[in-house]
Amino acid sequence: MNYRKTIFLTAYSASIAHIASAFSIVEILEVLYKEKILKYDVNNPNWDDRDRFILSKGHGSLALYTMLSEVGFFSKDLLKTFSKPNSVLGGEPCIPNIPGVEATTGSLGHGLSLAVGMALAKKIDNKKEKIYVLLGDGECEEGTIWEAVMFAVHYKLDNLIIIVDCNRIQKMGTLKSIMSIDSWKDKFNAFGCEVVEVDGHNTSELKSAFKQKNVNKPLVILADTIKGKGVSIVENDPRWHWRLPNKKELKIFMKELNISEEEINECKKLI
Amino acid sequence: MQKAYINSLYKLLQKDKNVISCLSDSGTDYDEMIAREFPNQVINFGISENNKVAAAAGLASCGKIPFVYTTSAFLAYRSYEFIRDDICLQNYNVKLIGMGSGLSWSTLGPTHHTTEDIAILYTLPNLTILSPCSPKELEQCINYAYNHIGPVYVRMGMSNEKEIYDENYKFVFGKNNVIKEGKDVSIYVTGSIIEEVIEASKKLETNGFSIKIVNVATIKPFDKNSIINEKNKYIVTVEEQNILGGIGSIISSIITENNLNIKLFKIGLNDSFAKGYGTYKEMLKMNNLDGDSIYNIINSILSQ
Numbered sequence: 310m311n312y313r314k315t316i317f318l319t320a321y322s323a324s325i326a327h328i329a330s331a332f333s334i335v336e337i338l339e340v341l342y343k344e345k346i347l348k349y350d351v352n353n354p355n356w357d358d359r360d361r362f363i364l365s366k367g368h369g370s371l372a373l374y375t376m377l378s379e380v381g382f383f384s385k386d387l388l389k390t391f392s393k394p395n396s397v398l399g400g401e402p403c404i405p406n407i408p409g410v411e412a413t414t415g416s417l418g419h420g421l422s423l424a425v426g427m428a429l430a431k432k433i434d435n436k437k438e439k440i441y442v443l444l445g446d447g448e449c450e451e452g453t454i455w456e457a458v459m460f461a462v463h464y465k466l467d468n469l470i471i472i473v474d475c476n477r478i479q480k481m482g483t484l485k486s487i488m489s490i491d492s493w494k495d496k497f498n499a500f501g502c503e504v505v506e507v508d509g510h511n512t513s514e515l516k517s518a519f520k521q522k523n524v525n526k527p528l529v530i531l532a533d534t535i536k537g538k539g540v541s542i543v544e545n546d547p548r549w550h551w552r553l554p555n556k557k558e559l560k561i562f563m564k565e566l567n568i569s570e571e572e573i574n575e576c577k578k579l580i
Numbered sequence: 581m582q583k584a585y586i587n588s589l590y591k592l593l594q595k596d597k598n599v600i601s602c603l604s605d606s607g608t609d610y611d612e613m614i615a616r617e618f619p620n621q622v623i624n625f626g627i628s629e630n631n632k633v634a635a636a637a638g639l640a641s642c643g644k645i646p647f648v649y650t651t652s653a654f655l656a657y658r659s660y661e662f663i664r665d666d667i668c669l670q671n672y673n674v675k676l677i678g679m680g681s682g683l684s685w686s687t688l689g690p691t692h693h694t695t696e697d698i699a700i701l702y703t704l705p706n707l708t709i710l711s712p713c714s715p716k717e718l719e720q721c722i723n724y725a726y727n728h729i730g731p732v733y734v735r736m737g738m739s740n741e742k743e744i745y746d747e748n749y750k751f752v753f754g755k756n757n758v759i760k761e762g763k764d765v766s767i768y769v770t771g772s773i774i775e776e777v778i779e780a781s782k783k784l785e786t787n788g789f790s791i792k793i794v795n796v797a798t799i800k801p802f803d804k805n806s807i808i809n810e811k812n813k814y815i816v817t818v819e820e821q822n823i824l825g826g827i828g829s830i831i832s833s834i835i836t837e838n839n840l841n842i843k844l845f846k847i848g849l850n851d852s853f854a855k856g857y858g859t860y861k862e863m864l865k866m867n868n869l870d871g872d873s874i875y876n877i878i879n880s881i882l883s884q
Contacts, residue, residue, distance in 0.1 A: 404670055412641070413670050416661060422631045423666060426638020426646075433600075433620045433644070453662075456631035463626075 310379060312339065313539040314566040315388065316371045321553060322579040323392040326400060329537035329549040331372035333476040333509070334443060337532055338376040340515040341441060348438065351381040354408045360438050361427055363412045365420020366445035366474060367401035373410070374398055382409035389579055418451030420444065421471065425457045428469040428527075443472045447479030450488050455500070461527040462501035469527040470519065471502070474509065476536035480550045493531050502529040509534035540565050581736045581772075582679060584715035586610045588722035589647060593618045599645045599726070604632045606650035606679075629654050633662040633676075640672035645726065651685065652678025652735050656697035667731045668704045674732075675725045681711075681735040682771055682820025683854050686863040690853040694735070698770075699825025701733055702800055708732045709800040712751070713774040714744045717797055720751035728753075737772030737820075739860040744774060754798050756806040762792035764882055765814040770796040770827050773820050776864060779871030780878065789882050796827050807834040807842075816845045816878055820869060823848040845881055847874060 312335045320326035341347045341362060348360045364373045371391070378385045390396035397406040401415030414420050424442035431438050448454065461469050473493060477484050484490050497504045503523035507514040509532025518530045537543030542554075542561050554562050562568065586608070592599045593614065601622045603611060615622035625632035629650060636646035648655070655678045656663075667674045678697060685692035701709055708728060712718040718736055725732040744759070751757075756768070759778070769777045774795060781791040792812060796803075807815070815835075817828035828846030835842050849867060856866040864870040868877075 413665065416665050418630075419634050419662065419666055422634030422662075423638040423641070425631070426635030426640075427642050428638075429623065429635065430639045430642030430644050434642075453628075453630045453634065456626075456628035457635070460625060460628065460631055460635070464623075 311567060312372070312375050312379070314568055315375045317540075317562060317566055318568065318572060318576050319371055319375070319388045319391045321573070322389060322576040324580055325551070325553060326371055326392065327368040327551060328371065328553070329543050330366065330369045330445070332538045332540070332543065333534040333536045334369050334372045334474050335538070336510045336512050336515060337443060337472055337474065338372050340512050340519065342376045342380050344512070344516050346516070346519045347441065349409070351409070354382060358436070358438060361411045361424075361440050363414065363420045363424050363440070363442040364402060365414055365424075365442050366417065366448055367414030367420075369443070369445075369474070370398075370400060370402050373402060374407075377407070377409040383407070417445065417448040418453040421454055421457040424469060424471075425461050425464075425466060428461065428466040429464060431468055432464070432466065437468075439468050439470060441470045441472065443474060445479075446473055446475045446477060446484055446490070446493065449473065449490075449493065458497065458500045458502065458527070465525040466527050467523050467525055470530065471527055472530045472532055474534050475531050476534045478536040478545065478547050478550075480547065482547050497529045497531070502527050504529045504531060506531045506533065508532075510538060581715055581718050581741050582608065582738050584718045585649075585677065585679070585722060585736065586614070588719045590614055592647075592722070592726050593621050596645065596726075597621065598643055599647065600639055602632050602636050602639075602646045602648045604629050604650045604654070629659045630662050633659040634666040636674045637666035637670060637672045640674050641670075645673055645675070647675045647677055649677040649679065651692060652681040652694040652697055653692055656694060656701055656733075660700060663701070663707075664704055668706045671706045671730060673729050676731070676733040678733065678735045680738045682737055682773065683860060683863045683867070683869075684738045684772070686860045687857050689857060693854050695820060695849055695854060696822050696825065697735060698799055698819070698821055698827065699829070702825065702830065706731055707800065708798075710734045710797060711770045711799050712736060712797050713769075713771055713795055714741055716743055716745045716749055717751055721797065724751065724753055735771065739772050741772050742775060744778065751797060754801055754803055756803040757795040757797060759793040759795055760791070762790040763812065764790045765816055765878060766792040766794055766810055766812045767816045767818055767878070768794045768796055768827060768831060769818040770799060771820060773818055773864070773869060776869065776871040776874055777818050780874035783871070783875045784878055784882070787879060799827065799830070802830050802834070804834050807831055808838050808840065810840070810842060813841070814843050814845070814881065816847060816881065818847045818869070818874055821848045822851060824851055845877070847877055
């Protein structure tokens with residue numbers, strides 16, 4: 310399945326989206342939803358015993374919507390309504406009308422705190438479910454991330470798995486140029502988390518990371534990713550944070566994502 | 581008020597294991613005692629209000645009923661976006677308990693005063709806002725908040741509030757409570773400052789004026805009918821708030837929208853932070869919100 314093709318075509322039909330941010334997390338979501346890491350029931354999205362996944366970097370929504378439709382939470386036709394009037398699928402995910410979406414996100418620095426509340430509730434009730442939350446690395450500049458990490462460590466929330474999409478790029482440039490972040494590993498370690506580093510586009514490495522034991526402390530998976538992964542002109546270029554290709558660039562997208570003229574024309578009908 | 585809150589909370593913790601008291605280093609010795617008895621139901625988040633507010637939404641999403649307790653200024657101002665996005669937008673069953681509202685933290689100055697919380701929180705969809713004036717009313721508001729499914733903000737003073745109600749008093753959600761009837765002016769008041777209004781009204785009555793006092797304990801949804809059916813030509817609002825966005829502003833909108841023939845005067849902070857330091861009473865006096873000041877303002881209105 311070419312998830313990036315679906316993401317791009319959905320974005321193209323809507324005339325705008327955060328495609329590069331969605332491209333960098335495709336494999337993370339693929340492993341979570343298709344490799345039996347997350348426990349869920351598409352026929353009963355609010356099943357009490359499900360694991361929960363929160364996309365804290367809500368602007369990666371298209372990757373999440375694509376994966377939720379892929380595994381059957383909703384029909385693929387719903388993707389065609391993305392960001393259009395009367396659709397439930399907005400640029401940033403909002404509950405409660407999207408089956409499979411656990412939290413409203415969009416403003417950065419909220420998802421991890423929502424997740425620690427969920428993880429704490431499960432601990433209090435002696436339940437086994439796990440809470441997974443995906444952060445952007447730029448998002449980790451928000452102060453609440455570290456409030457929540459301190460809390461998760463203090464309360465020994467080992468049912469909490471924090472994945473950081475380390476694509477090293479935020480809207481206006483590289484993280485390094487904007488906030489001189491040297492090592493997320495050192496920072497999360499210093500706070501007392503169990504930390505593993507993986508290639509965020511390598512599904513077998515991701516799968517092993519999700520199975521890492523973390524006793525009495527939250528697990529942090531630092532996923533080394535490429536922002537815009539899958540389309541050469543988008544990769545590692547901050548200018549693609551919030552834009553779609555022009556005519557010339559579109560040819561490159563079509564070639565590299567294996568998109569036909571017919572498929573583009575279908576999208577144009579939806580615009 | 582704090583004691584009344586602790587008593588109410590204690591009963592709820594006993595009654596329902598899903599009730600969670602969420603502190604941010606904001607409790608008292610009583611909270612520590614309660615925490616020993618209910619270790620899984622009293623959680624100290626440390627000094628991190630924003631994480632606490634968002635985590636409360638996460639707790640509520642798993643069936644818990646969090647009571648998020650801290651100084652109302654830190655709750656309403658620092659955590660505004662978290663209250664908006666995580667609790668109100670997602671409509672979670674979280675109870676936000678703001679203590680020390682108004683000028684209660686008198687000596688600590690404007691960073692600790694809560695004089696704009698009504699103005700900013702009134703605009704949030706899904707949020708119910710309660711503002712009890714006495715310990716008995718607070719207890720009933722806390723019980724109401726527990727039984728109400730959805731986000732509630734309860735603002736409470738902490739200035740050794742006297743009990744103004746007898747044992748028969750019943751808080752009625754969404755209804756303003758007429759403390760006493762009167763024909764010359766209606767004073768609408770919210771929160772602890774009601775004691776000053778009662779004092780002022782006694783003095784006004786010695787001058788021959790007939791004063792109606794209305795306690796506004798439910799701020800949102802506001803009891804519009806109490807204004808629409810108001811018989812008096814003058815309304816004076818009294819609040820420990822900036823008059824921009826407080827109950828005076830809410831009542832002003834109701835008067836305008838319903839084309840009512842009522843003259844409105846607002847007593848509060850006139851687009852300013854509170855001046856000075858001192859006891860609660862001294863703060864009220866310095867900011868023209870004590871019984872004497874309220875008396876003087878209303879006396880001059882009625883003597884015109």
